[in-house]
């Protein structure tokens with residue numbers, strides 16, 4: 213569904229991503245993890261056409277994305293920090309986004325699940341600049357899911373949300389995941405990734421260190437907690453110290 217082919221990105225002298233080759237497919241729920249500054253958001257922004265790579269190609273449904281950004285209509289994006297016009301009321305923002313989507317060919321019934329669950333109707337006359345960080349996150353989440361996209365990209369989705377709102381959002385992610393959508397999440401909250409994802413893409417030192425099913429990781433490293441596996445990886449700069457074998461396993465006959 214989405215394929216990166218030899219993608220590299222530098223910011224000045226800083227090489228953030230080098231020769232990235234990876235494919236993401238429908239039905240996968242992928243955690244993108246790596247230390248701070250390892251290029252997770254950059255990878256997502258390249259996917260969204262918000263950052264232009266220095267080299268390499270991006271494919272969406274096997275079509276090379278050159279300059280035509282229509283594919284973005286099929287992606288719902290919840291940014292880490294939402295930037296919206298400050299004087300716009302929530303109701304106006306929703307209307308504006310619906311108009312933009314409709315004008316670019318979207319038709320359908322907007323998905324109001326999150327608007328309802330977060331009770332956004334109650335605050336729809338507030339301007340974006342007057343909202344708390346968490347409430348802005350809720351509006352961002354509601355917008356990401358609103359146009360029934362086949363791909364959901366969620367950058368630190370639960371950071372800043374209160375526990376009840378966190379649960380609402382996680383339930384919604386699971387609901388869309390069950391429909392076979394492609395879900396891509398970056399987060400430092402391992403418990404969330406444990407719950408919401410089935411694949412881990414680990415980035416460090418500008419390279420993909422691995423892309424694995426979470427179940428494979430658990431059995432490979434004989435550890436149930438994804439958080440422990442990832443923490444161990446970060447401490448050891450991308451390499452997991454192989455767990456010591458139990459005595460019985462050391463015996464060769």
Ligand SMILES: Nc1ncnc2c1ncn2[C@@H]1O[C@H](COP(=O)(O)OP(=O)(O)OP(=O)(O)O)[C@@H](O)[C@H]1O
Nearest residue numbers: 223224226228246247248249250251252253254255
């Ligand atoms: N527009 C930019 N101009 C210059 N440097 C940038 C720009 N965007 C990102 N960087 C740098 O690229 C590196 C990767 O940043 P990125 O935001 O992709 O990391 P991240 O893995 O998402 O980090 P975090 O876990 O802290 O959110 C960082 O060193 C960052 O400072």
